[in-house]
Amino acid sequence: MTQQASPRRPFHGWFVVAGAFAATFMGFGAAYSFSAFVEAMQTDFAASRGSVSLVFSLAGFLYFGLGVITGPLADRFGSRRLVLAGMVLTGAGLAMAGLARSLTEVYLAYGLGVGLGVGCSYVPAVGAVQRWFSRRRGFASGIAVSGIGVGTLVMPPLAAVLIAALGWRDAYLAMGALVVVIGGAMALLIENDPRDRGLGPDGDPPQAAAMGDPVPGIPVAVAIRSRRFIILYAAGLICAFGVFVPFVHLVPYAIDHGVQPSTAVLLLGAIGVGSTAGRFFxxxxxxxxxxxxxxxxxxxxxxxxxxxxxxxxxxVSLAVFALLYGVFYGGWVAVLPAVVMDSFGSRNVSGLIGILYTSVALGTLIGPTAAGYxxxxxxxxxVPILASVAVNLVAAAIVCLPSPAPADMPAAQAVRR
Structure with a gap:
């Protein structure tokens, strides 16, 4: 029987999960609050819905696309520094957006600040969690990224309250301070590798972990040329054209259909409730x-x-949509990093997740903005909603295609899960 870590000493992997949870809570919670600010920005800057939507799309492109850089950096130098820097950049971006005097300045402040900040923190935090677990990897990954769902539940209503009390500019200043203080403190819990504490995944002794999972992974160059990676990349690119449309346009859609703004913003919270449930379960x-x-x-x-x-x-029907959509969106975010780890091993998992998320970045840049225009x-x-339906079905069909393990992946790791 495998010796487990002492029950009197909690497995540190769960502290890493807590740090990742906080980073995704603060980063994505702030980013996904953007829908609460759309109407105010349209009015303040006399802008079209498409041009305001581009703010979110630019940030989304950066925070998914930047993983191609921050993932390998985390593999080499450790995740904690990158996640901490990401929290500071996100907070600064929100604060600078609150000080902007034109929509162009919002593009630069929010797009670059929040985009770079979440990009620095997301992939390194999620990648670190993958190394700390084997048997319960899907569950641990689900808890870590459920911060996105809980953040989507908490932060948009908080943003609406702050906007009503302070105005949208000071609301962004307040949210920026919260991200730096809470997100930065919790980032200190993140560590890259259980071996640094004399442990294997799940708290097993390192030698036991090595017997159960002897393959550290394959080179990035081999992985990205494999049919399995290409299939995951294509599916991510296609689905991303529609995945993030609700995060920008659901609140304006509800207001257009007669829902009061204070009630409409709660629909993002409903996505957060469903997303949290999806990530956990x-x-x-x-x-x-x-x-x-x-x-x-x-x-x-x-x-x-x-x-x-x-x-x-x-x-009522919009709330039903928001809850259902949140469940499956949350499940998608939770499962995808674990699929990467299953397919290619642990050695370069953060780098591979980062490369894979460039596909999501491209779709996010185009989808919400195109829907606005x-x-x-x-x-x-x-038309944007039906297009979103279609791209998700196409993504499902792509993942159904045969995907043999990379040629350099030994048989012990090549099981298709």
């Missing part, structure tokens, strides 16, 4: 049914939820 379920199968199910679930959005008009032309969100 679907991440653990994926460990049992197979993480690749679970990934396919997440794409199909997001498409089904967006079909509900296509016919929703009142607060389509609305400006047609005064309807129907």
């Amino acid at each position: 679907l991440g653990g379920l994926a460990d049992r049914i197979g993480r690749r199968r679970a990934l396919i199910a997440m794409f199909i679930g997001m498409a089904a939820a967006q079909m509900v959005w296509a016919v929703a008009g009142g607060i 389509v609305f400006d032309i047609s005064h309807s969100y129907l």
Whole structure:
């Protein structure tokens, strides 16, 4: 029987999970609060919905695209420094956005500050968690990224309260301070490798961990040329055109359909509730049914939820959409890093996750902005919503394609889960 870590001494991997949870809570919670600011920015800058939406798209492009740089840096130098820097940059970006005097300045402050900040913190934090777990990797990853869901539940309503009390500019200043203080402090819990504490994944002795998972991983150059990686990349690119449209446009959509702004912003919180549930429960379920199968199910679930959005008009139906969508979106975010670890091993997991997320970055740059401009032309969100349904179904079909393990991956690691 494998010797476990002493029950009197909690496994440090869970502290790493807590640090990653806080980083995703503060970073993405602040970023996904953007929808609460859209109406105020449109009014203040006399701007179209498409041009305001570009603020979020620029930030999203950076925080997913930057992982290609920060992931390998985390593999080499450790995740803690990058996550801490990311929290400071995110807070500074929010504060500078609050001081902006033109939409162009918001592009620079929010787009660069929040984009670079979340980009520095997300992939290093999630990548660090993967190394600390093996048997419960899906569950641990789900808890770590559930910070995104809880942040989406808490931060947009908080933003609405701050906007009502202080105005949108001072609201951004206050949120920036929260990100730096709370996110920065919790980032100190993150560590890269259990071996630095004389442990293996799950708290097992290092030698026991090596017997159960003897393959440290394969080179990045081999992994990214493999059919398995190309399939994951293509699916991420296609789905990202639609995944983040609700985070920008759900609140304006609800207001356009007669929902009061103070109520409409709670729909983002409903996505957060569903997302948190999805990350906790679907991440653990994926460990049992197979993480690749679970990934396919997440794409199909997001498409089904967006079909509900296509016919929703009142607060009840929109809340149903938000909850359902959050569940499957949260499951997607939780399962994807674990699929990468399953497929390519631990040696370069942060770097590979970062490269994979460049696909999501491209889709995020285009999707929400295009949806805004389509609305400006047609005064309807129907076409962007149906397009979002279609891209998720295409992504599911892509992941269903045969994907043999890379040629350099030994048989012990080449099991398709």
